[in-house]
Amino acid sequence: MTLDPQFLQSGNMTQNQLLMYTAQRMSGRKPILNMGMAIEIARELDPQQFRDSFDYVVGKSDALRSVFRFADGGARRMVIEPAELEFELEVLDFSGQPEEAAQWMDQRIRQRINLKKRLFDSALLRIAEDHYIWFLCQHHLICDGISFANVVTHVGNRYAQLEAGDESGFDLPPYSDLVQRDLEYYASDEAAVSREYWERMAEEPLPEFRMYDRGTEDGITDFTRIHRHLDAELVGRIKTAIADETFRAFSQDQGVFLVLLSALILQLRRATGNSVFTVGIPLHNRLTPQEKITIGCFFICSPIRVRYNPDDTFSDLYLQVSKEYRKMLRHYRHPVIAREGERNWDVTFNYVNKTFPDFAGAATKITWLQAGAYMANAFMGTQVHRFNTGGALTVEWDFNLGIFDTPERQETAMRDFEEAIEFGLAGPDAALKEFA
Known part of the structure; x- marks a missing residue:
């Protein structure tokens, strides 16, 4: 558009x-x-x-x-x-x-x-x-x-x-300020540079995308969500690998995200056989302290493109993912430009680094619900979050039921992702082709 x-x-x-x-x-x-x-x-x-x-x-x-x-x-x-x-x-x-x-x-x-x-x-x-x-x-x-x-x-x-009997009340920052902030950005030189970035990316056509031998012609609007967990022990091992600089990152949370995103690329390779992958990454897009407490839709989804080389190691893949992610962060505020009739990305991967607050002093526990429907041309969406306290991460898998039409197909996708994480942690210098 x-x-x-x-x-x-x-x-x-x-x-x-x-x-x-x-x-x-x-x-x-x-x-x-x-x-x-x-x-x-x-x-x-x-x-x-x-x-x-x-x-x-x-x-x-x-x-x-x-x-x-x-x-x-x-x-x-x-x-x-x-x-x-x-x-x-x-x-x-x-x-x-x-x-x-x-x-x-x-x-x-x-x-x-x-x-x-x-x-x-x-x-x-x-x-x-x-x-x-x-x-x-x-x-x-x-x-x-x-x-x-x-x-x-x-x-x-x-x-x-x-x-407490306190009737003083409070005001909330307005969401409408975001509309004006975006309009000012679109008129800037920064936006013009980002537009050129997305135009260059759009010059390369995306390869046909099929997961586990099923493609867009199989897609329907019915979806299912499966809740999965990465336990505290596994998450702890990822954090240790970041702390000892096996995988370098600006922060521990960013490192966890990039390790998981690298594992997703390996899962996609196993599922498709492709060598080029484009993943849509939702970003919170809240730039000020006021925006961080504002109610409303701020997120923007922007893609990174990653190339699979069987002779690369998991560390090489992580480094490539990290570099592409940093490039995308410089341009995400400008809408993605895609070739006419072509998809913006293959799948989406959402990492939400947010723990929900207590409610009036009482602990809360969050379950993310899914309405059972999405766009028929979407294959799969993965949301990773820590809405609840503790060391574990929750992974929400949203599967297109026309493509992932059996519990076995769904389990295969989730298992491939988890095996890719273990592969990267066990042998960061092992060639990717060993992840058969």
Whole structure:
């Protein structure tokens, strides 16, 4: 899609929002961009106080009150008043019925969101006297993973205020500032340089992409999500390899991400037989302390391109991935340019270095929900996060059920990734061709 700053200004939206709005319109009623979290709160709650706290944050957030409507010949993001949302948070009793609560959330997140009326849904599910699950669903147009954590922070802070009898309140930074920030960037010399970078990358056609002998012609809009874990012992070994500079990085977290991304390249090699891979990397795109606490959709997805050489070592692959990632970071703010009719990337790999906060002093436990639908031309998405405290990482595998149509195919993909991690740690100087 061509970048048109004037259209974005009149539409009061970012380029990323325009892309997602277009994708949702093309997908009809499919909930391809519904995002949901089940936020377990280990304490007794006052339901009305919780409602009041949630409503307060909605009233302070222009992102949560955003709707998208077609007017004056184009899509427009509009911020409406709280009363126009016509929403009251439900409180449901599932005491002693955690499985039924999970089924309810699985069904609820699959419901279509009307972009013209309200882009979120929420409910408080009581599981026991001192155990609640806060169900929160938002359309991706108004949120990303960090934004979910920010909502929890702000609602929790307001709840704690009300609990203490403090009516002072607080304001939230506006999301709308991002639109103006992007428009100023697009007019800059920096943006012109980045445009040239993506144009050069687009000159090289991407090879045909098939995973485990299945291609885009097999894709459907039905997806499944499988939760997998990289235990604390494995994550500890990755961190040790970074600390002793087997794999060099600017930070430990960046090193973990780059090791896992390198392992993904090996998995893709085994799955496809290709030698060139393009991976879409979502970046949080929050440049200031204020933006880091703002509710709204900031993320941008940009690709890196990696070339497989069977005689290279895992250390060589890691170094190449690291260099390509650093290059991409210099240009990610400009939208990707692709050849006409060609995909932007093969798969996506999302690493979210964010632990969710407590809620009003109580521990939380997060389960990332999936609505069971996405675009038919997407093969697979991998999200790695540490939303919950502890040394382990959670890996969320989103599989296209037309391509990964059996549990065996899904297991093969996950196992290949985990074996690639072990291969890199066990023999960083071993030739990649040994990973048969």
